[in-house]
Amino acid sequence: MARILLTCGEPAGVGPELAPLARASGIDLVWLGDPRHLPAGTAFTEVADPSEPVPPGHLPVLRHEFPGPATPGRPDPAHAAEVIAVIARAVDLALAGRVAAITTAPISKQALKEGAGFAFPGHTEYLAHLAGDVPVAMMLASTGVTPPCRVVPATIHIPLSEVPAALTEAALEQAIRLTHAALIRDFAIPNPRIAVAGLNPHAGEGGTMGRTEADMIAPLIARLRAEGMDLTGPLPADTMFHAPARATYDAAVCTYHDQALVPIKTLDFAGGVNVTLGLPFIRTSPDHGTAFDIAGKGIADPASTIAALRMAAGMAEARMPLHLGENIPRGSGGVKPPVRHQPS
Numbered sequence: 001m002a003r004i005l006l007t008c009g010e011p012a013g014v015g016p017e018l019a020p021l022a023r024a025s026g027i028d029l030v031w032l033g034d035p036r037h038l039p040a041g042t043a044f045t046e047v048a049d050p051s052e053p054v055p056p057g058h059l060p061v062l063r064h065e066f067p068g069p070a071t072p073g074r075p076d077p078a079h080a081a082e083v084i085a086v087i088a089r090a091v092d093l094a095l096a097g098r099v100a101a102i103t104t105a106p107i108s109k110q111a112l113k114e115g116a117g118f119a120f121p122g123h124t125e126y127l128a129h130l131a132g133d134v135p136v137a138m139m140l141a142s143t144g145v146t147p148p149c150r151v152v153p154a155t156i157h158i159p160l161s162e163v164p165a166a167l168t169e170a171a172l173e174q175a176i177r178l179t180h181a182a183l184i185r186d187f188a189i190p191n192p193r194i195a196v197a198g199l200n201p202h203a204g205e206g207g208t209m210g211r212t213e214a215d216m217i218a219p220l221i222a223r224l225r226a227e228g229m230d231l232t233g234p235l236p237a238d239t240m241f242h243a244p245a246r247a248t249y250d251a252a253v254c255t256y257h258d259q260a261l262v263p264i265k266t267l268d269f270a271g272g273v274n275v276t277l278g279l280p281f282i283r284t285s286p287d288h289g290t291a292f293d294i295a296g297k298g299i300a301d302p303a304s305t306i307a308a309l310r311m312a313a314g315m316a317e318a319r320m321p322l323h324l325g326e327n328i329p330r331g332s333g334g335v336k337p338p339v340r341h342q343p344s
């Protein structure tokens with residue numbers, strides 16, 4: 001299988017120091033970035049092609065030239081354009097099939113906006129644009145808690161004050177449909193159970209605390225249930241994330257960013273993986289950001305990046321043509337599908 005491409009992300013963040021740690025965990029990855037941004041002493045070999053072999057223990061590096069070295073914790077506006085270009089180059093390689101999937105290291109949205117006028121609030125929206133303005137959703141999936149916590153916010157990187165207007169029936173339906181398809185394709189769940197959160201306290205409590213649930217969310221759920229989808233909700237968001245509640249569904253579609261991300265980052269910050277649903281290629285990411293406060297100190301935890309790379313590799317393997325025609329569930333969210341023994 002082709003390698004997983006790991007982007008450098010923000011060079012002043014923890015991204016560059018996590019790459020050699022992820023490689024040391026045994027994942028066959030190729031890093032796209034400027035080798036001057038790797039920690040001193042990193043054993044790496046520059047490659048011209050993402051699949052080129054390298055000496056054992058070396059980090060394969062596809063060079064992407066930046067204007068200069070990076071200072072941990074201090075993003076340089078002069079680097080912003082190249083951070084963006086790295087993402088675009090990674091997408092080109094994925095679309096050309098030269099890498100099996102991409103895992104992105106964190107970017108600073110603010111640094112990219114201020115340094116290069118980046119017009120997108122995050123990777124998710126930029127990747128959707130690069131892929132041809134396809135509909136996407138952002139899932140964060142735990143890998144280290146049982147029952148798993150998988151969340152998909154129907155609105156993403158917008159101010160809280162804009163959420164009620166942005167939470168249209170079409171936006172919520174898109175998030176539910178993309179989640180349903182991804183659970184089948186990439187998480188090996190043939191009949192996904194999806195919980196849908198309400199927007200208001202107590203999911204509106206019969207209209208006494210808001211009418212979004214009664215007027216829009218409940219009718220949408222009824223319509224999609226009539227199609228055969230296994231949906232529950234609208235559920236009060238404050239009581240749907242403890243373990244017995246999570247055991248009743250495979251993913252929660254939420255109404256806004258923090259409603260979805262607070263539970264998963266609280267339950268499994270180290271094992272959380274961000275997956276973009278709906279793209280024509282595989283993209284995962286650690287759940288954390290640039291961590292400027294600890295960048296360059298050698299204390300950043302690589303667990304989430306490793307989980308993101310493993311999940312990408314598992315999805316890529318499960319999507320390989322080898323599996324087509326076999327009577328096994330497609331995809332497993334990074335967990336290999338069980339071997340099915342044929343009766344002799």
Ligand SMILES: NC(=O)C1=CN([C@@H]2O[C@H](COP(=O)(O)OP(=O)(O)OC[C@H]3O[C@@H](n4cnc5c(N)ncnc54)[C@H](O)[C@@H]3O)[C@@H](O)[C@H]2O)C=CC1
Pocket residue numbers: 014105106107108109110123274285286287288289290291292293294299300301302
């Ligand atoms: N996928 C992406 O590109 C993401 C980018 N961001 C960006 O990151 C920047 C900083 O965001 P924050 O909200 O401060 O979140 P953050 O995740 O960077 O940091 C929050 C806290 O977690 C700690 N932390 C983060 N990653 C860690 C790791 N690997 N090991 C140990 N501790 C870790 C940090 O030191 C900090 O105390 C923002 O510009 C934001 O836009 C945030 C989330 C995802």
Ligand SMILES: NCC(=O)COP(=O)(O)O
Pocket residue numbers: 121122123124125138261274285
């Ligand atoms: N809070 C999650 C986040 O910022 C991830 O965004 P993206 O860069 O993956 O779109």
